[in-house]
Amino acid sequence: MSRQNADPDIALKVVGAPRWTPEPDPRTPPGDPATLLTIDSDGVVSAFSGKVEYGQGIRNGFAMEIADELDVGVDSVQIVLGDTDLVPQDRGTTGSASTRTVGIQLRRAAATARRALIDLAATRLEVSAGSLKTRDGQVVPDDGSAGVRYADLLSGNSLTLDIPDVVQVKAVEEFQLMGRPARRIDAVSRVTGAAKYAQDVVVSGMLYGKILRPPSYGAKLRQIDTTRAERVSGVVSVVQDGDFVGVVAEREDVAEYAVEAIRARWEESRDTASDWNIPALLKERAEDLTALREGGDLGAGFGSADRVFENTYYVPYVSNAQMEPSASVARWDGDHLTIWSANRGPFAERDSLAEMFGLDTSQVRVTAAEIGGSFGTKTPTVSYEAARLAKAVDAPVRVSYNRAEEFSWSTVRPAATFEIKSGVDADGNIMAWDYAAFHAGENAFRGKRGADILYDVDNVRIGVAASESPLQSGSYRSLGGATNHFAREVHMDEIAVGLGLDPLEFRLRNLTHDRLRPCLIAAAEAFGWATRQKRPGVGYGMAIGYDAGSFTAQCVEVLVENGEARVTRVVVGFDCGLVVNPDGARNQIEGSIIMGMGTALWEAVEFDGGRVLNAGFARYRVPRIADTPEIEVVFTGGDDVPSSGAGEPGIVAIAPAIANAVRDATGTAIQELPIVPRL
Amino acid sequence: MHLKVNDESHEVTVDVERTLLSVLRHELGLTGTKYGCGEGNCGACTVLIDGEATRSCITPVTSAGGRDITTIEGLADGDTLHPVQEAFVEHTAFQCAYCTPGFIMSSTVLLDRNPAPDDEQIRSALSGHICRCGAYVRILKAVKSASSEPVQSEGGAS
Ligand code: FES
Ligand code: FES
Numbered sequence: 001m002s003r004q005n006a007d008p009d010i011a012l013k014v015v016g017a018p019r020w021t022p023e024p025d026p027r028t029p030p031g032d033p034a035t036l037l038t039i040d041s042d043g044v045v046s047a048f049s050g051k052v053e054y055g056q057g058i059r060n061g062f063a064m065e066i067a068d069e070l071d072v073g074v075d076s077v078q079i080v081l082g083d084t085d086l087v088p089q090d091r092g093t094t095g096s097a098s099t100r101t102v103g104i105q106l107r108r109a110a111a112t113a114r115r116a117l118i119d120l121a122a123t124r125l126e127v128s129a130g131s132l133k134t135r136d137g138q139v140v141p142d143d144g145s146a147g148v149r150y151a152d153l154l155s156g157n158s159l160t161l162d163i164p165d166v167v168q169v170k171a172v173e174e175f176q177l178m179g180r181p182a183r184r185i186d187a188v189s190r191v192t193g194a195a196k197y198a199q200d201v202v203v204s205g206m207l208y209g210k211i212l213r214p215p216s217y218g219a220k221l222r223q224i225d226t227t228r229a230e231r232v233s234g235v236v237s238v239v240q241d242g243d244f245v246g247v248v249a250e251r252e253d254v255a256e257y258a259v260e261a262i263r264a265r266w267e268e269s270r271d272t273a274s275d276w277n278i279p280a281l282l283k284e285r286a287e288d289l290t291a292l293r294e295g296g297d298l299g300a301g302f303g304s305a306d307r308v309f310e311n312t313y314y315v316p317y318v319s320n321a322q323m324e325p326s327a328s329v330a331r332w333d334g335d336h337l338t339i340w341s342a343n344r345g346p347f348a349e350r351d352s353l354a355e356m357f358g359l360d361t362s363q364v365r366v367t368a369a370e371i372g373g374s375f376g377t378k379t380p381t382v383s384y385e386a387a388r389l390a391k392a393v394d395a396p397v398r399v400s401y402n403r404a405e406e407f408s409w410s411t412v413r414p415a416a417t418f419e420i421k422s423g424v425d426a427d428g429n430i431m432a433w434d435y436a437a438f439h440a441g442e443n444a445f446r447g448k449r450g451a452d453i454l455y456d457v458d459n460v461r462i463g464v465a466a467s468e469s470p471l472q473s474g475s476y477r478s479l480g481g482a483t484n485h486f487a488r489e490v491h492m493d494e495i496a497v498g499l500g501l502d503p504l505e506f507r508l509r510n511l512t513h514d515r516l517r518p519c520l521i522a523a524a525e526a527f528g529w530a531t532r533q534k535r536p537g538v539g540y541g542m543a544i545g546y547d548a549g550s551f552t553a554q555c556v557e558v559l560v561e562n563g564e565a566r567v568t569r570v571v572v573g574f575d576c577g578l579v580v581n582p583d584g585a586r587n588q589i590e591g592s593i594i595m596g597m598g599t600a601l602w603e604a605v606e607f608d609g610g611r612v613l614n615a616g617f618a619r620y621r622v623p624r625i626a627d628t629p630e631i632e633v634v635f636t637g638g639d640d641v642p643s644s645g646a647g648e649p650g651i652v653a654i655a656p657a658i659a660n661a662v663r664d665a666t667g668t669a670i671q672e673l674p675i676v677p678r679l
Numbered sequence: 680m681h682l683k684v685n686d687e688s689h690e691v692t693v694d695v696e697r698t699l700l701s702v703l704r705h706e707l708g709l710t711g712t713k714y715g716c717g718e719g720n721c722g723a724c725t726v727l728i729d730g731e732a733t734r735s736c737i738t739p740v741t742s743a744g745g746r747d748i749t750t751i752e753g754l755a756d757g758d759t760l761h762p763v764q765e766a767f768v769e770h771t772a773f774q775c776a777y778c779t780p781g782f783i784m785s786s787t788v789l790l791d792r793n794p795a796p797d798d799e800q801i802r803s804a805l806s807g808h809i810c811r812c813g814a815y816v817r818i819l820k821a822v823k824s825a826s827s828e829p830v831q832s833e834g835g836a837s
Binding site: 054057184187188190191192193194195196197199200202251252253320321322323324325370371372373374375400402403583584587588590591592593594595616617618622623624625626627628631 | 698705713773774776801808817819
């Protein structure tokens with residue numbers, strides 16, 4: 001593949017920073033200018049983004065936005081994503097929040113191109129630009145006379161445009177595609193088996209690698225004998241470099257077989273927490289709490305309270321368990337490394353690989369294959385392993401994890417312990433809120449997300465601490481958002497029950513937030529909260545939440561019987577501002593609900609002394625199609641509010657809503673997840 | 680040995696322990712059939728053997744010799760998608776779509792045997808499959824719409 005800039009066929013090119021925010025925003029710096037959009041001499045539009053597709057439909061979202069701005073068919077728009085040699089750098093920011101800043105900038109780039117096309121047509125037709133419109137890939141005069149195709153306007157041209165500071169993008173009413181249900185442009189390749197995921201990438205001369213795994217986290221290699229592995233027919237090499245040991249073979253199953261033939265003695269670390277004692281250890285082994293927010297006077301707040309509620313909550317480690325286990329192909333051409341991987345952050349991966357091998361970033365190219373789910377995991381580790389093996393054998397190597405490796409050696413959502421103390425007055429107003437969260441993992445960054453409270457309370461302290469993690473903590477949909485919400489929203493119901501207030505009434509009494517309040521009211525109404533029928537075994541619960549600039553309120557119905565809990569109905573109020581692609585957003589929200597339901601009811605990584613004990617779907621229960629509840633989504637955002645994410649925020653409120661519903665059904669408070677093993 | 684896949688005959692040299700999945704993916708390059716667990720627990724590797732939905736990850740390749748194997752690549756008729764594929768597209772019954780080939784293969788078998796399954800029957804026929812993206816609501820709709828008693832889709836995909 002050649003670099004797009006050198007392509008002689010490009011007739012128009014729009015250059016700009018990859019991200020744009022209306023006001024400068026230190027959290028989303030615009031980034032270095034790069035080519036964002038090109039139109040070739042046939043009128044084919046290409047747009048370039050450092051974002052990657054991991055099932056959220058981003059390719060489709062961008063394509064619709066650009067097609068709308070440029071008035072071309074969505075089929076003539078190509079979206080190039082996640083190839084570090086071709087697309088603008090997308091550094092640091094991941095997740096739903098930054099996507100909108102990229103999307104709006106692509107729209108601005110498209111609008112810039114549209115403007116230029118109109119100007120070209122004005123010159124050619126000798127009319128004023130104001131008398132021209134664009135439609136179906138043409139510039140057409142208002143008077144109904146013949147238009148000119150973009151391809152004709154551009155032929156023989158080679159324009160480079162900068163995005164001006166002020167760009168007129170289209171208003172919502174002018175959209176043809178955005179805001180309407182649409183078929184995903186990548187749909188056909190996904191139902192015919194043609195889509196190529198990292199697990200499917202084959203490059204010429206490629207060999208297969210398998211890594212020798214220690215029996216537990218932190219184990220040190222003491223002795224090793226690889227003779228038997230070396231003798232297996234089809235084995236190319238057994239690579240050893242300190243504790244890193246891998247087999248490269250002509251076939252994957254041969255590599256796997258040979259790794260099992262290695263004899264190794266490991267020294268395991270004894271002092272790590274196990275699943276049964278970690279809830280307490282998380283607090284004991286935490287660093288000091290960092291105050292995320294402190295306001296008012298806690299002492300005075302508790303002094304004016306009539307009732308004080310105090311409780312501890314625990315959320316276990318859960319596995320991302322995306323369907324595609326991690327995989328990566330590495331190829332060295334001299335001192336240049338090329339990687340095909342399923343990482344959500346190809347630039348971050350490129351940079352870490354460059355650092356690991358002492359290379360300049362220009363010597364590493366990372367190409368994102370289709371990603372078979374991620375939800376935040378998929379670290380550069382597998383690429384590093386592939387690259388080390390590839391270097392040792394001087395041939396391209398693919399490393400693919402099997403399911404047990406994925407469960408044991410990929411990152412997991414950090415476990416967390418929470419302590420909440422709240423004070424309320426006799427009318428149910430929250431007077432004081434003291435919140436401490438201890439999240440497993442090396443830094444408190446993930447645990448801060450969603451820790452703050454959006455209810456009206458003046459006297460507040462939100463403290464978050466990172467704590468020693470016996471497993472490898474990583475990212476998961478909404479990071480700490482979902483776990484923080486569990487503790488807070490379950491605590492809210494405990495107060496409501498304690499005061500004899502309806503959970504909706506109690507929440508509304510303490511909620512003036514201009515987006516969350518209407519969202520909650522809409523969800524409760526759509527659910528029929530006020531008229532819900534109490535029946536044996538049936539419970540109702542609600543929770544609200546926020547994440548990545550979006551807001552949600554969720555009401556659920558559960559049926560608890562014979563030691564099982566079944567979620568039968570979920571109504572989701574969702575405010576993500578302007579909904580660009582309602583069907584795509586719904587798809588994401590439904591997925592979040594299903595996934596969050598698993599974490600509420602069944603999922604927990606079981607481990608003992610650093611060994612994962614349930615590294616397979618037979619022992620790690622995830623939601624199946626038979627568990628699917630009825631899900632209704634009500635969008636409550638305003639069209640004049642910029643779009644925010646739908647992929648992550650959907651998950652934050654579902655686990656506490658389910659816990660609250662189970663409590664409603666059984667009368668027993670839920671303070672730990674998962675629920676079903678405790679019924 | 681002889682493998683008949685998607686109406687084409689292939690001569691493959693394989694050793695006894697190899698799974699059908701491994702041969703399909705690595706020898707024949709048919710990567711539409713996915714590896715999800717290798718233990719028969721997720722359904723990603725589902726193919727049809729003589730019309731039966733079968734987990735290729737736990738099927739020794741030797742047991743498939745001479746039988747009729749259909750993979751996701753063999754379902755469409757040229758450019759014309761199979762009605763179940765069409766329905767999955769129509770309802771965007773996926774996100775990452777890694778699980779999709781498996782769900783589609785099992786759904787075709789269900790609909791062949793029972794052209795008008797009810798919701799419970801669809802749930803039970805597909806209960807061996809996992810979709811971690813949680814596209815179940817849409818998968819249910821898609822299968823229903825491909826059946827002879829389709830439902831109107833409500834608000835979702837058009
Ligand atoms: S890969 Fe065969 S059932 Fe999971
Ligand atoms: S769509 Fe991703 S696993 Fe089903």
